[in-house]
Amino acid sequence: xxxxxxxxxxxxxxxxxxxxxxxxxxxxxxxxxxxxxxxxxxxxxxxxxxxxxxxxxxxxxxxxxxxxxxxxxxxxxxxxxxxxxxxxxxxxxxxxxxxxxxxxxxxxxxxxxxxxxxxxxxxxxxxxxxxxxxxxxxxxxxxxxxxxxxxxxxxxxxxxxxxxxxxxxxxxxxxxxxxxxxxxxxxxxxxxxxxxxxxxxxxxxxxxxxxxxxxxxxxxxxxxxxxxxxxxxxxxxxxxxxxxxxxxxxxxxxxxxxxxxxxxxxxx
Amino acid sequence: xxxxxxxxxxxxxxxxxxxxxxxxxxxxxxxxxxxxxxxxxxxxxxxxxxxxxxxxxxxxxxxxxxxxxxxxxxxxxxxxxxxxxxxxxxxxxxxxxxxxxxxxxxxxxxxxxxxxxxxxxxxxxxxxxxxxxxxxxxxxxxxxxxxxxxxxxxxxxxxxxxxxxxxxxxxxxxxxxxxxxxxxxxxxxxxxxxxxxxxxxxxxxxxxxxxxxxxxxxxxxxxxxxxxxxxxxxxxxxxxxxxxxxxx
Numbered sequence: 468x469x470x471x472x473x474x475x476x477x478x479x480x481x482x483x484x485x486x487x488x489x490x491x492x493x494x495x496x497x498x499x500x501x502x503x504x505x506x507x508x509x510x511x512x513x514x515x516x517x518x519x520x521x522x523x524x525x526x527x528x529x530x531x532x533x534x535x536x537x538x539x540x541x542x543x544x545x546x547x548x549x550x551x552x553x554x555x556x557x558x559x560x561x562x563x564x565x566x567x568x569x570x571x572x573x574x575x576x577x578x579x580x581x582x583x584x585x586x587x588x589x590x591x592x593x594x595x596x597x598x599x600x601x602x603x604x605x606x607x608x609x610x611x612x613x614x615x616x617x618x619x620x621x622x623x624x625x626x627x628x629x630x631x632x633x634x635x636x637x638x639x640x641x642x643x644x645x646x647x648x649x650x651x652x653x654x655x656x657x658x659x660x661x662x663x664x665x666x667x668x669x670x671x672x673x674x675x676x677x678x679x680x681x682x683x684x685x686x687x688x689x690x691x692x693x694x695x696x697x698x699x700x701x702x703x704x705x706x707x708x709x710x711x712x713x714x715x716x717x718x719x720x721x722x723x724x725x726x727x728x729x730x731x732x733x734x735x
Numbered sequence: 736x737x738x739x740x741x742x743x744x745x746x747x748x749x750x751x752x753x754x755x756x757x758x759x760x761x762x763x764x765x766x767x768x769x770x771x772x773x774x775x776x777x778x779x780x781x782x783x784x785x786x787x788x789x790x791x792x793x794x795x796x797x798x799x800x801x802x803x804x805x806x807x808x809x810x811x812x813x814x815x816x817x818x819x820x821x822x823x824x825x826x827x828x829x830x831x832x833x834x835x836x837x838x839x840x841x842x843x844x845x846x847x848x849x850x851x852x853x854x855x856x857x858x859x860x861x862x863x864x865x866x867x868x869x870x871x872x873x874x875x876x877x878x879x880x881x882x883x884x885x886x887x888x889x890x891x892x893x894x895x896x897x898x899x900x901x902x903x904x905x906x907x908x909x910x911x912x913x914x915x916x917x918x919x920x921x922x923x924x925x926x927x928x929x930x931x932x933x934x935x936x937x938x939x940x941x942x943x944x945x946x947x948x949x950x951x952x953x954x955x956x957x958x959x960x961x962x963x964x965x966x967x968x969x970x971x972x973x974x975x976x977x978x979x980x981x982x983x
Contacts, residue, residue, distance in 0.1 A: 604831075627829065630831055630872065630873070675826060678821065678823065681790050682819070682821050682829070684814065685788050685818070686839055686840035686843060686891060687814060687815065688839075688843060692830070692839075
């Protein structure tokens with residue numbers, strides 16, 4: 468995949484966050500807290516949990532639907548990172564060979580169950596994080612984090628990251644293009660040019676940082692980055708948080724899928 | 736009004752590596768004047784601009800803005816009076832949205848929330864960009880970025896506007912818009928540029944610098960028609976002057 472394409476994809480997830488749906492309109496704090504609670508709840512399940520986790524897919528599905536987020540775009544991103552989860556869980560089936568139950572003669576070991584559990588937890592948490600970004604503008608998230616007590620310095624760093632990642636990537640894109648124009652075939656594409664390209668980019672970044680700081684000083688910067696926009700924590704936020712909290716609690720304490728299964732067993 | 740005055744008296748500036756960037760620059764710019772600063776690449780224009788709001792302090796000589804002499808102590812005060820518009824709007828616009836960026840200066844001046852809102856709205860209206868207020872800067876066009884960069888500075892209500900290459904990278908329409916905008920301001924304006932036609936339309940006075948010294952200081956009509964002087968400084972007659980010369 469070319470550099471240009473990657474750049475425009477990054478821009479795309481940013482444009483998603485400017486939509487205007489019910490989910491987008493919620494206060495960023497609500498979404499940050501809800502996502503955090505969701506992730507913690509999912510991770511708190513035992514290492515053999517599977518049935519308990521399944522109902523949690525309700526949350527991402529709701530977010531996709533209410534937030535009008537293209538499912539494939541997010542899923543592709545999740546799949547790309549899922550390699551890590553597979554590596555983390557890969558050896559579980561080898562080490563944990565205790566047979567948990569047998570299914571029509573097929574013996575299922577604890578290792579496979581915990582492997583599946585890791586994958587499920589991973590899918591849930593990563594899609595929750597991506598959905599948070601896709602439904603909340605980055606400045607909004609920064610604002611929420613500040614209100615929740617994250618130190619000012621980190622907030623500044625995040626805000627600058629967001630603002631200049633696009634500038635930096637455009638600069639890199641121009642350099643990569645310029646290199647491609649003048650390298651015919653494999654010549655000039657080697658590691659050496661790549662290293663000097665990165666070096667140049669780094670030097671330019673330092674110079675830019677200097678100029679930015681200069682322009683901040685000339686507008687009276689003294690250490691805090693104020694955000695002027697006022698976010699309002701309204702009634703719908705309260706309701707959303709409450710519903711999420713209750714739903715998370717119920718799903719965590721009662722194994723819904725297990726209960727349904729037992730009922731079904733009794734009926735037949 | 737004495738506070739709109741900028742005076743350089745025998746200013747020297749040496750970079751830490753020993754480069755002599757300014758070698759005794761003296762001039763006085765009074766209230767409401769609009770002055771173009773021209774010179775070859777590396778003549779010392781940018782260094783000169785950096786002295787104006789105290790980002791760099793002169794090695795020798797004195798810079799006075801209004802009644803304040805520029806020192807380490809007064810430079811915060813001076814930055815309120817002198818607004819600098821940098822050459823690259825991407826360096827100037829560092830906040831996540833246009834609104835936040837324009838509000839950055841006023842908020843640092845510790846104004847009340849309503850006052851800030853007023854200032855920001857007014858500044859964005861002046862440059863005709865109020866409809867862009869919720870946009871992130873990376874979604875703006877070059878001309879819009881430039882206009883917003885100017886708004887970020889005028890929102891602080893400076894007495895003196897300093898601009899570095901304001902017309903660079905602009906399409907003709909945006910450039911024309913900028914000229915009209917600047918002509919509508921009654922701030923004292925100092926503009927460093929290579930776009931001599933731009934100076935011809937905006938400024939009355941022009942200063943030519945070469946190797947850190949002022950080699951000419953006079954009315955635009957005298958300096959920008961002096962072919963010899965301009966060519967000595969890697970410049971040439973403004974296109975509009977060349978054309979009238981041919982037709983007459």
